[in-house]
Amino acid sequence: MNRRGFLQWLAALAVGGAVVATGLVRWRPGAGGGDVPEASGSPSPAPSTDAPSPTPSAGPEGPLLSFFILSDLHVNSGVAYPSEHLKKTLDEVTKKFQSATDCIIFTGDVTESGTDKDYKELRSVLSKYKLPPYYANMGNHDYYRVWIDKEDNWNQKGFPNGRTDEESQKAFLDFFKLEKPYYEVEVKDYLILMMSQEIYQQTRADVGEGAWYSEEQLNWLKDRLAANKPGRPVFVMIHQPLPAAGQDGGSHRVIPAKKFREILQPYPNVFVFSGHGHQDFTNGTAHYLKESFHWFVNSSVGRVLNAKYEHVRPDAAQGLYVQVFADRVELKGREFSTGEWIPEADWKVKLQSVKV
Secondary structure (H helix, E strand, O other), X not given: OEHHHHHHHHHHHHHHOOOOOOOOOOOOOOOOOOOOOOOOOEOOOOOOOXXXXXXXXXOOOOOOEEEEEEOOOOEOXXXXXXXXXXXXXXXXXXXXXXXXXXXXXXXXXXXXXOXXXXXXXXXXXXXXXXXXXXEEEOOHHHHHHHHEOOOOEEOOXXXXXXXXXXXXXXXXXXXXXXXXXXXXXXXXXXXXXXXXXXXXXXXXXXXXXXXXXXXXXXXXXXXXXXXXXXXXXXXXXXXXXXXXXXXXXXXXXXXXXXXXXXXXXXXXXXXXXXXXXXXOOOOOOOOXXXXXXXXXXXXXXXXXXXXXXXXXXXXXXXXXXXXXXXXXXXXXXXXXXXXXXXXXXXXXXXXXXXXX
């Protein structure tokens, strides 16, 4: 099967709610860990009826930072609709929110397979727009070039097809002009920490589709949080979701999850954002969980799925808009295909005062 045929087959499976038999893509809960977060914390507060203004307010009451978080673009050279979804999204961002977007964050799976052709397609789309600064971390799909042979065909039997995880990582780093897959950015004096899985199945088969973070990356996270101004919100970007509290994760989850939670525990104004599950903001699954930190689960730009992991709304493309105020953080889900806010994804989180 050539790569185009595989991608079309994969899309058809998603439409029918099937699970990819290879285990490379498992969207249904209970299959390899699933992707819907378990309610290990408090339920989300009731949605607000007040939509944020698409332009920043003047004066001290206005937002101090505004940005979009877009997850699971799945841009590829074999299927057109992910690129079309990204174009609709960026049309919205650049036309309606041009003066109200300080940056764009891509939280993993920016490509379908991490091949040179996929990145060429992604560059083709991004280059059409005058964008604010944008930053990205790696998802499991960005390591998928190990499943693609030299003829650009999907070849599971040939895994790793003469390729390495380091090759996949280098392609991502080169595209986004990065030195490491994890890094920090400071936007308007607010810290955004971009975390990435560092290896995939070519290095360690037991990683599966999970996010493995090295001790070096976890120590870096600990150091960056400790150096932040006390009480100031910090935004931590991951791709795979966390397992239930008290557990380490496996495939499709953050693997060193207990250590991750331990590092975040002293900081009540940490906001964690994950993707990976593609869950529609309107389907009733949990998208905000309150632990010692605030955890938000984003939807997808490339392929929005219902609670049964079926692709029943092929035009949908969703993301999060985040606005930071002096005393709170407001978050709203956006349906880019219709240019509307999503009432089910509307949160206002009050920042906690921290004694120095």
